[in-house]
Amino acid sequence: MPISRAKPIGSLYEDVADYDLVVVSDPPIADALNNRLRRPHIGSFAVTPRRLATGRKEPAEDRTAFLSILEETDLSWKELARIIGDIIQCWEETAAPDRILSYERYDTPAVRSVLTKLKSLDTTSRLLTEYQIPNTQRVAVVGENQLTPLEQSILPEEYDTIDLFTDDAFPHPPFRIFNSRTAIVDALLDTISEENAEDIAIVLDGSSQYSSLIESALETANIPFYGGPGFNDEPDHRLYIQLLRTATAGSNTRVASVQPLLEQLDCNVDPKHADKRLDSVDSGWFDRFSATIDNETFGSALTAFETRRSVTLEQFRDELTKLGIIDQPVTTNRVDQLEFYLDSYEVPIDRENEGVLLADATSAAYVDRLVVFAIGLDDGWMRAVPNRPWTDEDAVYQRNIGQFQHLLQSGVEQYYLVEDAQGGQPVTPCLYFEDLLETPYERFSDLRSIQHTRTHRARGDGFSHTPLDDPIDPTHVNSMSQSALNNYVHSPRDYFFDRLLSSPDKIYFTEGQLFHDFAEFYVNHPELIASTSVGELLEFMLDQTDPFLRTIDRETQRTRFNAGVTTLMEFLDEHQPTHSIAIAEESGFGENVFETYFDKECDSPVTERYFTDDTLSIHGLIDYVYKPTHLIDYKTGAQKSRSKVVKHSAIDPPTTKPNFQALLYLTYQRRQQPDEVLSFTFVHFMEAIDDVVNPNETPNLEDIQTTVRYYPELFASFAESQTAYEELCNGYKDCSGTFTALGYLSYQSLMTTHPFPDQPIDELRDSAYADNFTEAIEKSVSGIDADVEKGCDQALRALDKIRKRNYFREDLDAFESFLEGQRSELNDRHQTHERFPVTGLAGETTDRYLNHRDLLLGHD
Structure with missing residues (x-):
């Protein structure tokens, strides 16, 4: 069926002007007809059944009934509210x-x-049940099918019915499609002013984000409005509830979850504590309030809140009195009850009905304004059909769709402002349109619509700017850490926000630092650790992470600490330092907590060595210098294979998860130990946790290490070496048999005349090089128990694996040039104020690897 055209109020008044009494379904329609009354009239003219029967403005009877019965029953608040709702709903429908x-x-x-x-x-x-309209009046009923059975029960034996709609179809205005909610708000503010506010209504889903955005925008623009936020939306009312909820929540509340509350109470806590338990930090007034919450009543707590906020909440105090809890002690259960009451019932408030009318699409059926903006028109406009045995669902649906049609035609001018997509997903138009529009559709752009680009409004002078007395020189970056480089290459803008914003302390940072401190201290004072009980060590470490831990987390964390220190001690016992050469001049920065605890210094030249090299544009911290040519780094995260370590340090192009740590540290180490084979080992000591907690298992230290090496020669030269040859001889059967028979001297001569190319292995195996390589070897070996062709193919793949699992001279040379290029680019952006792009060298970003995803508005 098409949208039925609603009769204009003027036309509807002409239809009912001669009647003594006009019964309508919706108060705004009654008010509109009464405003057009052109003759003297005693008593009601146009009126809703409820107002006619009660002689008053219709209160929310479910709330008044709840307050009246609350003290007379032992039922829980939720059960009482449900029963009252069911009875009133059944009464209405039957x-x-x-x-x-x-x-x-x-x-x-x-x-x-x-x-x-x-x-x-x-x-x-x-009162409706007991009331009956006398037969002495000429009665007209407007939109009888919009009345509920209870409302219809008051009608006299004889009355005339007046339809709200004509037989014509309503050619609805086009849907005006905007790119965002903000664009819709801007369009509204371009139209609405303080002067024309009385002529305008905005209809929207009151529970949607549109509601708060539009209310804030009108308030900022000093445009009066009413019909929007109610008693339950008053910020101080909600803040008081949140204060009670937080104060009675126990010890596991995190600072981040209540940071807005603390800010509103002027109890500012440093953002670095965001992940810590609230009771582990100093929150000033809130600490003192929470300490006495067991002795507070709702009334005394409200007084303390009013004093702190410098506000007076008399109506809220009255509501607490009506509920009978004003003098009751504050408990979690009672806070639950109060919050349930405020969520379930709308407390009436007195307000001035001036300015723009904000109407909720799920409750209004008509608004009497010259211009009406319908916002959103999505599934939030659907009205609920109660799933109860007494409900005639078809009748309720017909009432709802009738009200929807009438609401769409409110006003002399109607404008439908919508979004076609949100978050990349199409917006589904209100399902009532499926019955009202004959055109098939999936989104608003499938219907008659107009696309609008975002309007940019001039909002006065905006924020004022105070010029600085002295100009600030742009930041100049001399060197970058591996983590900064990783972030910059992945997303320059995410790196930029890292420099601007402080990040909260995290338990995994604290845990990781504790393990690093322990490893450093153990290398320096193994005898002191050996003489200390494990239980004492674990308790000390638990105390350092206590602000992050819930009570139930302590045993889990104890297990992690026990596994970590056990594995680290076993590893370090097998990897004692054999030298005292400091390849980095500075010791690690920051305090080692075990130094303080045991009152012993860590002064070893092989642990926690900080290095910086401005010529390479890098700096970093070496966990452990096992040998001058072998560095070790401790990791609590998941283990990576050698090939993945090398893969994610690629620079041409980088991967979407770049990690240059091993490559960067080896590049620095090469400057200290030139022409040496160098090693860098990641020790993933938490990988052994299952073996540590299992008494029948022993951790295999080899399984938790990932070592990549640097060879101080080009890979083509390395491929000729004895080392490479022995790798082939220890490889797969056909490869081993072929190259053992060939001999090293013949192999070296062959690789000299056939240098290994820099080519992807899939291409290499099908290339002319592979054919020539195989042919040359087949001529040199014969009569062996091996498939030579297969062995040669295995050799090519083995050499490719060596290439992908290690670094060679060309890799570090290229990386040094890459470092200089990145530092130069970064400093150019600082100097020229060029905007830092979202996407990095890989051409895309991966959301889960970003530190500030919410601040990145999109790709460039």
């Missing part, structure tokens, strides 16, 4: 209060008790 008892599920002692009390109250439903 016009008989006792009908609910005819349904076996609802015929319970609790329902009977509440029903008895409810029928004795002066509720709208009871």
